Amino acid sequence: MCAILKRHELGLPLTIFGQVLSLQTNDIRYFLSLLKGINFASLASMTITTTGLIITVEEARSVTATAWIFKDVFDDYTYTPPRPEPPASARSSASLRLTPSQRTQSDATTVLEIPLHSLLDCLSVFTGHGAASSAKKRGVRPIDGDHDDLNDQAGRLDAYFGGGAKRTGMSMYYAGEGHPLTISIADTSGNGPSARCEISTFDPEGMLDIALDYEQTVLKIILKSSWLREALSELDPKEYDKLTFVGNPLGAQASGDARPSRSSSKPIFRIMASGSVGSTEMDYTNDREVLETFECEDSVSFSYRFSHIRGALAALQTSDKSSLRIDNEGILSLQFLMEQPNRTKQGAMQGYIDFLCLPMEEGF
Template identity: 50%
Template sequence: MSEDQPRVLTASVHDFRYFAALLRGVNFANRASVSITPDGFTVTVEEARCLTATAFVFSHVFDEFVYNPDAARPSQRSQPEDDDDELTATAFEIPLGTLMDCLNIFGTAGLAPGTSQKKKKSQADGDDSDGGRGSGRAGGKGKGRADADDVSGNARLDQWFAPGKGTGMRMSYAGPGHPLTLLVAEESGGPTATCEITTWDPEPRLELAFDSDAVVLKIILKSSWLRDALSEIDPSTEKLTIIGNPPPPPGRAARSSAPPCFRLKAVGQFGSTEMDYPNDREVLETCECAHPVAFTYKFSHITRALRALQSSLKASLRIDDEGLLSLQFMMPAPRRPGRRSQAFIEFWCLPLDE
């Protein structure tokens, strides 16, 4: 494809660690659906027709974000424009694990700026398939597997990457039948890597319709409270039951015999474990439950959210009257002047039939 031909998507960022953290939160299935709109794009994966996860990557995450949907339909560019036509999303599928490996080609796709994880957490992620072996330090020296003698590529780097800004990335997509192209560089005068990732036509995905008007349990809490609880459960656990009880009326203290507002019950081969959360604003920022509820889920599905929990600030847990679970994780905002919008990752999980 010629340089002058318009692309469907062109996006660049001087430090892609925040972008990598968003993708890492849903990197538990290799095949991912990407949907691009003028506001950004979503990356969605699913597992066992019971679990879906979506990372919402808004355009402000990038320093440059140009979306040209007409480039995906070259046969229409010569025809008169129809004012009634609406902009539609451009969709395709990619191997997400391969994309994460490409981002980490210099070993710098570590922790996102603004997160406060422990060092041992980042080391644990280093064994995962996303190749998260970086230390998360801006401007760190990578392993340099790219060709540093690509003079023609380096000649145009200054317009995309600023020195001292960490590892930069330029991403482009020319349309159906074309690969997703990544240009990764640690600095304008350093080594670069160009990666072309195969794309596929999108296939129908699992659609889980959450009924926001029929929510029977809503919990908002710090991600660390939920992350620590899930991390302490034995990995051999098979089922996790989420139990909710109505909180006491405002101004009235809960009785000592009253059940907890929020409880996690894990059941496995070696017994069961219960973890209770008190109705304390320091623990549960929001607890809405009209009557006692309990729904059970496959524990291995719930643990898929641990990566997102590790990078997020707050977690919102909602369950509708059919037992469909919605987990939404608010990510820290990128540290940029005038850009305070926060991205988020959302999981939907079907309950077990019991």
């Protein structure tokens, strides 16, 4: 439920006594871009930690998407673990989503389930870019312009949210189990309307646990997101239902054109889409301007449902760099670095989105 109360300044303190979570930001666009990047499921698991928020969704028991939103994203972030602490089983489930280094920093976490669409609608009440509009953006083509423009994160955020000089600030509070997620938003100029939203929270039911085996990674690629955007945005989901990633050792091909090619006999990296109309291939050669990092010791090929990969397009639209990893079981990890424009905190950690997808079974 989200209701506009009246026109007045937000005027809330940075922290409220007794709150498990209290945070504030003077510009919600970056926070919104991270949430919209995983907006393909109605319910999300939110894990509150001392280092920030971890918000996860899943689809078809085959793909998960996690937005890692570090506390540096906000102007103020305070997490006070509830007393008594959550049950051991809940803490253990939440810790599975943390990296080993983060797991050792603190075992204190609070896990809850929220309706993601409702949260997005409330945060977007003044912009009109809520859950429905962000879902439509998953299939949009890249913004016209050269690659330098595409890699201008501030420009992409302005384009994504419609631009303009006005900014919306937000305060978010959570008092603990059984309480709603309370959000207050307002125009930071102090002359616009404000709104107060209460989002229902639920006990977590547990998300699909997909884990990439970093010790058994058979293909690792880091590239500018614009190159991956260009490849995936050309594919029509009505025509293609399977996406195959093919990797070959560096010795299999010499350096060549920096742009994707459709003629190479054995490229180091190939994206192949197939469906009812046939197939198409996009090849990448060994050029550091395209593939900044490439690691592949043996030829590998794994296929995935294109409908699952399409869920990553929203995050791809506003990301700066992308990482593609596949382990020996075919588990695919797509990580998107969401660079924060106008950073003011020295050494602030950037948010990112991590997609994990199971491969298609052989014979499909």
